[in-house]
Amino acid sequence: xxxxxxxxxxxxxxxxxxxxxxxxxxxxxxxxxxxxxxxxxxxxxxxxxxxxxxxxxxxxxxxxxxxxxxxxxxxxxxxxxxxxxxxxxxxxxxxxxxxxxxxxxxxxxxxxxxxxxxxxxxxxxxxxxxxxxxxxxxxxxxxxxxxxxxxxxxxxxxxxxxxxxxxxxxxxxxxxxxxxxxxxxxxxxxxxxxxxxxxxxxxxxxxxxxxxxxxxxxxxxxxxxxxxxxxxxxxxxxxxxxxxxxxxxxxxxxxxxxxxxxxxxxxxxxxxxxxxxxxxxxxxxxxxxxxxxxxxxxxxxxxxxxxxxxxxxxxxxxxxxxxxxxxxxxxxxxxxxxxxxxxxxxxxxxxxxxxxxxxxxxxxxxxxxxxxxxxxxxxxx
Amino acid sequence: xxxxxxxxxxxxxxxxxxxxxxxxxxxxxxxxxxxxxxxxxxxxxxxxxxxxxxxxxxxxxxxxxxxxxxxxxxxxxxxxxxxxxxxxxxxxxxxxxxxxxxxxxxxxxxxxxxxxxxxxxxxxxxxxxxxxxxxxxxxxxxxxxxxxxxxxxxxxxxxxxxxxxxxxxxxxxxxxxxxxxxxxxxxxxxxxxxxxxxxxxxxxxxxxxxxxxxxxxxxxxxxxxxxxxxxxxxxxxxxxxxxxxxxxxxxxxxxxxxxxxxxxxxxxxxxxxxxxxxxxxxxxxxxxxxxxxxxxxxxxxxxxxxxx
Numbered sequence: 058x059x060x061x062x063x064x065x066x067x068x069x070x071x072x073x074x075x076x077x078x079x080x081x082x083x084x085x086x087x088x089x090x091x092x093x094x095x096x097x098x099x100x101x102x103x104x105x106x107x108x109x110x111x112x113x114x115x116x117x118x119x120x121x122x123x124x125x126x127x128x129x130x131x132x133x134x135x136x137x138x139x140x141x142x143x144x145x146x147x148x149x150x151x152x153x154x155x156x157x158x159x160x161x162x163x164x165x166x167x168x169x170x171x172x173x174x175x176x177x178x179x180x181x182x183x184x185x186x187x188x189x190x191x192x193x194x195x196x197x198x199x200x201x202x203x204x205x206x207x208x209x210x211x212x213x214x215x216x217x218x219x220x221x222x223x224x225x226x227x228x229x230x231x232x233x234x235x236x237x238x239x240x241x242x243x244x245x246x247x248x249x250x251x252x253x254x255x256x257x258x259x260x261x262x263x264x265x266x267x268x269x270x271x272x273x274x275x276x277x278x279x280x281x282x283x284x285x286x287x288x289x290x291x292x293x294x295x296x297x298x299x300x301x302x303x304x305x306x307x308x309x310x311x312x313x314x315x316x317x318x319x320x321x322x323x324x325x326x327x328x329x330x331x332x333x334x335x336x337x338x339x340x341x342x343x344x345x346x347x348x349x350x351x352x353x354x355x356x357x358x359x360x361x362x363x364x365x366x367x368x369x370x371x372x373x374x375x376x377x378x379x380x381x382x383x384x385x386x387x388x389x390x391x392x393x394x395x396x397x398x399x400x401x402x403x404x405x406x407x408x409x410x411x412x413x414x415x416x417x418x419x420x421x422x423x424x425x426x427x428x429x430x431x432x433x434x435x436x437x438x
Numbered sequence: 439x440x441x442x443x444x445x446x447x448x449x450x451x452x453x454x455x456x457x458x459x460x461x462x463x464x465x466x467x468x469x470x471x472x473x474x475x476x477x478x479x480x481x482x483x484x485x486x487x488x489x490x491x492x493x494x495x496x497x498x499x500x501x502x503x504x505x506x507x508x509x510x511x512x513x514x515x516x517x518x519x520x521x522x523x524x525x526x527x528x529x530x531x532x533x534x535x536x537x538x539x540x541x542x543x544x545x546x547x548x549x550x551x552x553x554x555x556x557x558x559x560x561x562x563x564x565x566x567x568x569x570x571x572x573x574x575x576x577x578x579x580x581x582x583x584x585x586x587x588x589x590x591x592x593x594x595x596x597x598x599x600x601x602x603x604x605x606x607x608x609x610x611x612x613x614x615x616x617x618x619x620x621x622x623x624x625x626x627x628x629x630x631x632x633x634x635x636x637x638x639x640x641x642x643x644x645x646x647x648x649x650x651x652x653x654x655x656x657x658x659x660x661x662x663x664x665x666x667x668x669x670x671x672x673x674x675x676x677x678x679x680x681x682x683x684x685x686x687x688x689x690x691x692x693x694x695x696x697x698x699x700x701x702x703x704x705x706x707x708x709x710x711x712x713x714x715x716x717x718x719x720x721x722x723x724x725x726x727x728x729x730x731x732x733x734x735x736x737x738x739x740x741x742x743x744x745x746x
Contacts, residue, residue, distance in 0.1 A: 060545060063542065063543055063545070066538075066539055066542030066543050069539075070531065070535070073530075073531055073535055074530050077530050272526075272529070273522060273524045273525070274527070275526075276492075276522045277520075277522060277526035277527060278543075280490060280515065280518070280520040280522075281540075281543045282516055282543070282544065282545065
């Protein structure tokens with residue numbers, strides 16, 4: 058027989074301890090607050106103002122205008138003027154700049170023959186007639202920086218000749234739903250809920266049980282009639298509420314500071330986050346039955362946390378990962394949660410539309426709770 | 439139910455290569471305080487953990503309160519109390535909060551819980567610090583709190599693992615008075631200790647060494663049955679005297695106690711004082727006198743056997 062009174066006793070004890078543990082309580086508030094501010098402002102996937110060097114071997118009116126147009130795109134900012142390509146390479150190696158624009162001495166001849174200004178048809182067979190007018194050397198190790206510079210490859214040059222640009226007809230028309238202004242914060246803030254909950258929920262529960270073992274309380278508990286399921290349930294309930302407080306902080310502040318919309322229903326949001334919190338807590342319980350001390354529980358939490366940040370779709374698009382990695386990533390509750398919370402907050406998805414993620418989350422939580430209860434023996438050996 | 443509360447036959451527990459408890463037979467009767475006396479690492483805690491069902495024996499049979507262990511461990515939790523060696527209630531809870539927690543965990547009905555807690559606070563002299571965090575209390579007070587919480591559900595059988603290792607003699611004294619009160623109310627106790635004065639208070643004792651029971655009986659009986667005579671040597675140069683005697687045949691042990699040297703001589707020697715005087719011819723100014731054996735002598739002679 059499961060005794061509600063014993064669950065309540067554990068719950069009450071946990072709340073009393075939490076009230077006296079100011080540090081943990083402060084972390085519950087400060088972790089989401091500080092990380093929201095940091096990541097909300099810091100993470101920007103639209104790369105701008107990449108520092109570059111300029112090697113102007115032409116030194117003409119034309120080359121100076123070209124440099125200005127490049128800078129006007131705001132993708133790059135010219136921080137150095139160098140005289141030779143060798144100096145530019147050194148500047149890249151020394152990491153003073155990420156790339157260098159080399160404008161050759163014959164830039165004006167190249168420009169005249171360039172097809173992009175449309176002065177007569179280019180002779181396709183003549184190699185010399187259609188060379189690019191200038192040259193970028195790029196530190197390609199960071200693919201995001203490299204692709205930002207690569208986007209300049211087909212920059213229109215008509216402005217150089219004070220001509221109206223040729224009307225370009227795009228191949229496709231693109232309508233951006235849910236984040237038309239393409240602000241990173243819209244995607245980051247809901248995802249941050251998942252990352253922070255993964256971190257705090259798993260860590261708090263695993264540490265909470267391991268701490269009882271470290272301090273010797275477990276020896277007393279296993280000598281009482283308490284059942285493992287009663288202990289587990291009593292322990293996680295307070296953390297469910299802490300988790301909800303964190304969600305409220307992140308989404309509330311995200312809405313105020315970063316103008317992240319909350320399009321979905323609050324009921325759906327509550328269901329989704331509750332499920333994720335319970336799934337994370339049950340994972341924390343499993344860790345607590347494996348770890349011998351708080352340091353080990355911390356290490357195991359990080360083992361789960363890193364893939365939850367890097368593989369869940371929080372930072373890098375889930376769809377870009379190879380199939381086997383996607384399958385591994387889908388084991389993590391965070392992966393499903395990233396999709397679900399963005400679904401609710403940004404796309405106003407209904408419970409029905411999120412059914413697979415919800416079912417999976419329920420299954421994960423039930424399995425975790427079962428595994429933890431079975432693994433937690435009221436025996437020492 | 440018979441008079442026997444705890445009995446074990448051939449109780450053995452191995453941890454890998456190491457045998458913590460070896461072929462232990464115990465019989466503990468109701469209303470007794472049964473002491474497990476032995477040095478650290480002799481298997482006292484392991485024995486207690488097996489008797490409470492926390493550890494499964496490698497071999498041997500255990501019967502506790504008429505039921506076999508460890509199978510009946512869960513149903514027996516309500517009849518057994520276990521006070522651990524290290525304070526295992528919550529240091530960041532107050533006295534009252536800890537006692538309430540114990541009452542709730544043991545399912546004491548809400549109405550009677552308040553009365554029971556008041557009663558325990560009174561009995562164990564904790565009324566003045568009910569709102570003190572137990573972590574900030576002295577070792578003695580904390581042990582009282584632990585005992586109060588352990589007997590919350592009026593267990594028939596109490597296990598106390600080195601209950602007074604960390605408290606002053608004064609507190610130890612009152613603590614033992616409280617244990618006898620509990621016995622008077624019908625409890626049976628198993629107490630592990632490595633203190634002679636504590637062991638001497640038990641109704642019955644088992645002396646353990648390397649997991650083997652070396653002696654078993656009441657303290658008085660053990661002292662009477664001691665297979666040795668005790669002679670105290672007084673005089674100058676006691677360290678030299680000790681080195682002269684150590685390792686000699688029939689000398690079981692020598693130990694200096696203040697300005698005297700306590701010598702255990704094998705019982706097979708008919709005239710221990712004369713034998714010693716003969717051996718100590720080089721020290722003419724010594725005085726020798728036979729003494730009554732004490733529990734420490736029993737312990738020393740019981741545990742001086744070959745190491746395993």
